[in-house]
Amino acid sequence: MGSTPDRTSSPLQLPTLSKRKLTNRQDTIFEEESYICESNTGAINLEVPIGALHRALRSAVSAKLSNLRLTKKGNVPLLALTIRATSWTTTSNALDIPETTAAAAATDHSSSTIDNSATTTTARPSGTGPRERETVITQEIPIKVLHESAVEGLHQPRCRDPDVNILLPSLIQLKSISERFTKLATTNSSNKTSTAGGATSTTTAPSLSSPKLELSANMHGSLKVAVGTDAFRISSVWTDLLNPSLDPGQLDEGRELGQLPSERMREVPADDEAGWAKVRIDGKDWSRILSVGRLNPRVVASFINETALVLYVFLPGSWNEQDSCLTYYMTSYAV
Numbered sequence: 001m002g003s004t005p006d007r008t009s010s011p012l013q014l015p016t017l018s019k020r021k022l023t024n025r026q027d028t029i030f031e032e033e034s035y036i037c038e039s040n041t042g043a044i045n046l047e048v049p050i051g052a053l054h055r056a057l058r059s060a061v062s063a064k065l066s067n068l069r070l071t072k073k074g075n076v077p078l079l080a081l082t083i084r085a086t087s088w089t090t091t092s093n094a095l096d097i098p099e100t101t102a103a104a105a106a107t108d109h110s111s112s113t114i115d116n117s118a119t120t121t122t123a124r125p126s127g128t129g130p131r132e133r134e135t136v137i138t139q140e141i142p143i144k145v146l147h148e149s150a151v152e153g154l155h156q157p158r159c160r161d162p163d164v165n166i167l168l169p170s171l172i173q174l175k176s177i178s179e180r181f182t183k184l185a186t187t188n189s190s191n192k193t194s195t196a197g198g199a200t201s202t203t204t205a206p207s208l209s210s211p212k213l214e215l216s217a218n219m220h221g222s223l224k225v226a227v228g229t230d231a232f233r234i235s236s237v238w239t240d241l242l243n244p245s246l247d248p249g250q251l252d253e254g255r256e257l258g259q260l261p262s263e264r265m266r267e268v269p270a271d272d273e274a275g276w277a278k279v280r281i282d283g284k285d286w287s288r289i290l291s292v293g294r295l296n297p298r299v300v301a302s303f304i305n306e307t308a309l310v311l312y313v314f315l316p317g318s319w320n321e322q323d324s325c326l327t328y329y330m331t332s333y334a335v
Helices: 050-058 099-107 171-190 261-266 283-295
Strands: 045-047 065-073 076-088 119-121 132-142 144-146 164-167 191-196 199-204 212-218 223-228 233-238 276-282 298-304 308-315 324-331
Touching: 050 076, 050 132, 164 212, 164 261, 171 212, 171 223, 171 233, 171 283, 212 283, 212 298, 276 283, 276 298, 276 308, 276 324, 283 308, 283 324
Parallel strands: none
Antiparallel strands: 045 144, 065 076, 076 132, 119 132, 164 298, 191 199, 212 223, 212 276, 223 233, 298 308, 308 324
């Protein structure tokens, strides 16, 4: 018989919504820091197209070395991603040309041009066998540099203290179940049944909006995902999850841990509906956010009853042994 985990130990530091911005430490991205900054605050604010950045980063997955530079081409600011990758040729010559072709090319008096800026070859001792070849690729991402005045008013949504904090279960499993619920609700809402003259007909109408999932949790380790339509209502429940407490060091001066709504909810019995916090969120948006599960993060969900769901995604494996944290804010829809 399994034991119930201690849900009151190991206080977790949650970023404060009213103070935290969507930023990342310089030393979590760059190994070396060398730049000239003309900003009064020491920060350079960039607007980066996510699609172009994503395509560039995907090409660097198998690279042995990558370098990201902020530069300009003419008057256009760019992020230049330089990728160095190696591969082994199956022949003894550097360009992986068959020996017979290489010999024929050597006797040909016609000239050919090779772009050495894109491909370089590691020298090997004379002899036969495969050679290591290094390829250097630079991808340029057009960006926009924002003035300080354009970003000084940007901040995360301000909201009250959460009612429930809970560590989410496996995101892969949670995503699979949520998508199944969304699909069932979408199929049901797109099929409309009408009766005329004693005959019943079913018509299919396009759905204008994604179904809304109902997420609820309490401070006793329970999480529920549900969806309901006029025809059915289904739900899935997880138990024995961790309910982290806020680090007392993050509290404002004069406030005590027991004054937080989440700690007061912890005192409500587990079988009391008053101890649950609930939100209604867009199913497709929820599924897209859960795609971060492939990175194997720890995700803490903070429920603000009938108002919002805030997700803190702690990404492991930082080279400086510190977790990076992404914050997602989802507004709750009215019933």
